[in-house]
């Protein structure tokens with residue numbers, strides 16, 4: 001089993017958010033689960049042009065940057081830990097740009113069966129809206145949320161302990177293939193909405209339509 005940590009602070013290894021997320025990875029490693037870290041700041045991520053090429057032909061994109069590699073790693077991971085500092089009550093622009101470029105994941109619920117977790121830090125300690133947004137993104141892609149950890153930038157042992165507990169929770173979710181009934185209902189609602197959209201656009205978004213057919217969702 002593999003957990004992918006996507007960390008979006010430009011401070012990279014010195015980032016408070018990353019240091020918190022690193023504790024989650026440490027805890028996962030104690031459970032025998034390996035982790036890989038991507039610092040978004042090291043990659044080129046252009047803004048989505050809403051050309052819809054990725055809906056016509058799955059994951060096709062005219063923008064030649066590092067996003068395709070990152071999306072492939074997300075598809076291979078069993079769980080994804082999204083770590084972002086709070087930038088004006090949101091994730092960083094780099095994280096949002098990556099999310100925008102993954103619109104196909106939302107149309108086809110490509111993170112279904114995976115778990116998402118969040119790590120956020122801020123100056124004020126007000127992190128809930130950012131964590132909620134990470135959970136929302138995961139659900140939009142079909143993934144269940146294992147939980148989140150957040151802190152003010154100079155955090156102490158209590159927050160490290162919280163991060164360690166989150167690691168244990170993700171490990172248990174993965175091992176037990178935990179199902180969260182309420183979350184699955186929300187994911188199903190999203191699917192119902194997209195089944196209408198995919199049918200309406202079937203002549204245009206041919207590969208996404210074929211994906212839905214193959215999955216037996218239509």
Ligand SMILES: Cc1cc2nc3c(=O)[nH]c(=O)nc-3n(C[C@H](O)[C@H](O)[C@H](O)COP(=O)(O)O)c2cc1C
Pocket residue numbers: 009010011014015016017018084085086087088089090121122123124125126152153
């Ligand atoms: C552009 C920008 C916007 C920010 N907005 C907020 C904010 O809305 N609320 C807050 O509490 N902290 C805000 N901060 C502070 C960071 O969230 C905080 O310093 C964080 O711990 C940095 O994490 P890092 O070391 O992982 O980069 C902002 C910082 C920057 C650079």
